[in-house]
Amino acid sequence: MAHSRKLFRIALTILIILCTMIPYSNLRIGGTTHSGMAFANPSPPVPFLGDYAGELREPRPRKDGVRHVDTPRLIQKLKELGVTQYFYLIWHAPTDWDDLRREFLPAARRSGIDVWVYLVPPSESRRIQPEPYGTDYVAWFRAIGNLSRNYENLKGIVMDDFNHNLSFFTPKYVSRMKQAGRKINPDLLFYPQIYYTAIDSHLLKKYRSLFDGVVMTFRDGKYRNTQRTRDMEDQITKISRLLNREGLPLILMVHASKLSATPANPSAHYVNQSLRTGLRQLRQGNIQGLVTYVLHKEWFPERRDRTAYSGYGYGSLFIPPGHPPGPGGKGEIRQKIHPEASEKYGLGFHHMSVYPRNLRKGDYVKQILVGDRVVWEEDVRAGQVEEWKSKTLNLTPYLREKKETVLALRLVRKQGRSPTWLYIGYDRLKPQGFQLANADFEEPSGWSYRSNYPAVIGETLIYDPRRRLRVYLITMMMYHTFHLYHQMASSGPPPLHRMADSMLQSVLEGRTQNTCRELDQLKKALERDHTLSSPQREAWIHQINKLNRILTINP
Incomplete structure (x- = not known):
């Protein structure tokens, strides 16, 4: 209850701030000019600062039994x-396409937000197919092309997990997709979403003429x-x-929520570091856009992440899927x-x-060591998944x-080479005859x-x-700071x-007091300035x- 009350107070404070945040309605977005406050110089193009999915749904179903996208x-x-820029995912409900056409696109246009339709590939459509065209992507491109004729803020299409579906998305088929859309709107863009390990000269040689840019989701490469x-x-x-040599823009997507087959949602610190790096690269021109992956817009505790035996923390050792260690590969949590x-x-x-x-029995074991001597060992598969056991x-x-x-x-790999993921946890250690710092893993130290x-x-x-709230605030602060920097750098x-450049550098280095x-100092300089228009x-x-x-908010 105490956490809930504190979260409510923080949320109320934020809402007061948000109600008075300046919208960027005066800026030029993707070629569309929106009226608003006057500037001494022509408005600079708005930076490509985006978000993917994480859509809000109406609290109750409509007459069709579906909770539609809550556009307002x-x-x-x-x-x-x-x-x-918003990547609108069509997948979660059969009404997503109609919600886009009838409600979201018009509202986004009024608000100066550009929209990209985000489609899922065949590998993601086995259980749920996006409606109404399923995996007929020629039909999707044709329909989106038709829609874009009426909405100039509909910029293009992004295809999820493109590199995992190359046998389906052959150059010939992708050419048919693009032609179907471009025949109606020659300016309709296509950006495949591709992971770092798959972006190479061989792929670009085959598809260069079919791409208008690339979205790369960061997840630490092959690990x-x-x-x-x-x-x-x-x-x-x-x-x-690599992309610059081909004249292709690069859009970076960073995780703001859980990646499958991982122990937990990315921490607020991880999102903070990722966005800082992304904005630094955007400022330097190495990327042309930055997008958050499923940024949650409702703030409540993610209780599924609370998996410690006691308290909030535990020591974790994680093997990601795809490139695991061979026999003898190991990781350990140590303390002198x-x-x-x-x-x-005792312990x-x-x-x-x-x-x-x-996961096969015998592939991985958990061990406790004193010095270089193994004093306990157990197969990772002994017991039930997520079952805490005492010893x-x-x-x-x-x-x-x-x-x-x-x-x-x-954690040690004993045998096998299968690329299976897994993770283990240790918690609530009780030493006898010696002391342990942070024995309950409630702090990152020790x-x-x-x-x-x-x-x-x-x-x-x-x-x-409060992870969701922290991530929301971090993103809001980063995006608005970059907007302010970009406006001043372009027209001040x-x-x-x-x-403004120095201020942004302080943000990117995490120096809050300096920021x-x-x-x-910027405010005082503005108050003394007589060269700018008053608005x-x-x-x-x-x-x-x-x-x-x-x-000043520290949730």
Whole structure:
């Protein structure tokens, strides 16, 4: 209840801020000019700051029994966030196409939001097919082309998981798709969604004439996770150079919600780091757009992520699907310990495993080690999935007369090479005869994580009941900051341009105090400036005030 009350107070504060956020209705979006406040100079093109899916549904079904897309609320959230491009997914309900045609597109046009129809491929259509055309993508392109003639803010089509469906999407068939749409609207664009590992010169040689750009969803390359971002810039740089040689724009999509076959939703810290990297690359021109993947627009605790045995956190070791380690591959959670003078030493702990049905017994084991000695071992498949089990070990033979050693909680591949994913957890350790820091994994400190293979990912996973709200605020702050920077850099005098550039750099480096200080300096400079029109100056000051208030919220 205490968390719910605090969440409500935070949400109320945010709503007050959001109600007064400046919409970007004065800007040029995808060639469409919208009237609004006057600027001294022509309005600069709006940055491609987008969102995919995460649509809001009406609270109750209509007469047809379907909960339709709640267009007014969805548009309101997109404007609050600073979204200029929306990837509209047609898949979740049989009425999605009609909701797009009759309600969402007209409302998006009035709000200055460009729309891309996001289609699912055959690999995602086995259980649910998008209606009304299913996997007849020639028909989809024809229908979308017809619709785009009436709505200039309907820019194009994005195809999900394109590289997983190349046997279906042959160059010949993709050519038929494009011709069906382009015959009606020559400006209709096609962007396949492709993962990093599949974007290469061979693919581009076959499809270059059929692509108008590429959407790359970041998930750490072949190691497929939403926990690490360390290789993000390198991967973007490599793909950007490759696409730039072909004259193709690159749109980066970053996960704001759960990737399948992973232990949990991406943390707010992960989303923060991803968006910072994305905006840095957008500023440098290495990408031409940034899109969030399923940014939730309703804020409530994601209780399915609360999987610790007790409290909120546990130590996790994760093997992503696709490129697992061979025999001998391992990861471990370690801590140096100093046994006390005692007659008896022991360790109580809880452990669990999560794995798919096709994981074979004997492939992976969990282990506890003292120094280099294995003192306990159990097959990962022993017991039920997600079942926490308790175990108590007698460590007296291993710790007697020891002054210092290492306790390690390990996951090891014993045999096999199947690409199956899995993860294990350790929680609520109870040492006897020695001390452990953060024995309940309620803080990120105390333990170190090691592995001998990149696909073994260790982390203290701490459930965050306010994750959705944090991610929403982070995205809103990042998008609106970039809009302010972009406007000042495009149409402000050089001194303001330099100050806005410094302010953005502080945001990208996570220096919140510097950001607030530089926003105040920008505001004072604007108040002294006599070269700008009064509406432009007042609009930027208003925007700075709102950004300052967002930065002071710490949910």
